[in-house]
Amino acid sequence: MTFHLLWACVIIGCIFVSLGRASNTPDVYPPLWKESPGQFSDYKVEDGKYIINIWHYLERLGTYKILLNKTAKYFEKFAPENEQNILWGLPVHHGxxxxxxxxxxxxxxxxxxxxxxxxxxxxxxxxxxxLNYYLSAMPFLAAVDSGIMGISSDNITFLPPSKDQTNFCYNVSSCYSSFPETMKKWNKFYQVFGVFFLVLPYPIFSHQINCIQSPLKSWLHSACLLYFQAN
Structure with a gap:
């Protein structure tokens, strides 16, 4: 069942991208993309930890930008400017x-x-x-924990909201405590990244990635990643 649903995401993505190209609709970045943080040093530092206000649009958007920057090497062979990164769906949907x-x-x-x-x-x-919190905090923190972000798991902390604080997690350890299975899946996802996009030859995945990748239609990626996270 998982196989069929994942391929359904790919097929639907192909259809929408084809429609988008037919209408000559230009690809777009999320609003204020250039203004958002693009590296960890753009955030505040307290006691040796980067403090991210995940309840501020630019700061949450910045976590996606850093994630895209850190995973860009996996997609260099497919297209320039990281435009074929399958994680584009997350920030575009947020935008x-x-x-x-x-x-x-x-x-x-x-x-x-x-x-x-x-x-x-x-x-x-x-x-x-x-809902978007869980598609930003956990993918980002799991990436930190996997090692691909280049910093220690103890060096990131998210600020809590003004209320309902117990509904969310704020660092790697608390997210593992509250949502262990989801964090493990995201961690494994990043570990498999290297095998999928660095080791395997270009022709195997180039057609599928070119088919589904368009920043304008990347909410489809977000839907597929949400399905991955929930199952």
Missing amino acids: WQYRTGRLADPTQRTNCGHESGDYLCISVDSWWAD
């Missing part, structure tokens, strides 16, 4: 949520995420923001 106002406080009791207030704030009351 769509921001652009469409889905990260703002839906109760409107605060100005979090609203244009008239703190427009870069991510509201813990947003269902979209909470």
Whole structure:
């Protein structure tokens, strides 16, 4: 069943990318992509740890940018500028949520995420923001734990939201404690990266990756990765 669903993601991706090319719709980056952090040193440091406010749009977006930068070497053979990285689906989907106002406080009791207030704030009351948390925090922290990010697992801490703190995890150890199976799957995912995209020859995966990769349609990747995380 897993095999068929994963290939369904690939097939649907091919269809949407073909439609996108037919309409000459240009590929786009997430909003404020250039302004977001691109390396660990762009974040605050306290007691030797990088402190990331995952409830701030630019800082959460920055975790995706760093993840893409650190995994770029696996996709060098497929296309320039890291454009074929299958993880593009995560930040592009997050950018769509921001652009469409889905990260703002839906109760409107605060100005979090609203244009008239703190427009870069991510509201813990947003269902979209909470779900996206698990597609940002755990992939990022598992990548740190796997070793591909080049820093120690103890060097990253996420700031908690203003409420409902027990619903989330904030570093590698707490995420393993709260969501052990999901973290193990993401860790294994990164370990397999090297075998898939560095060892195996280009022709084996070039067609599939070219088929499904387009930043404009990368929310399909996000759906496939969400399925991977949940199963």
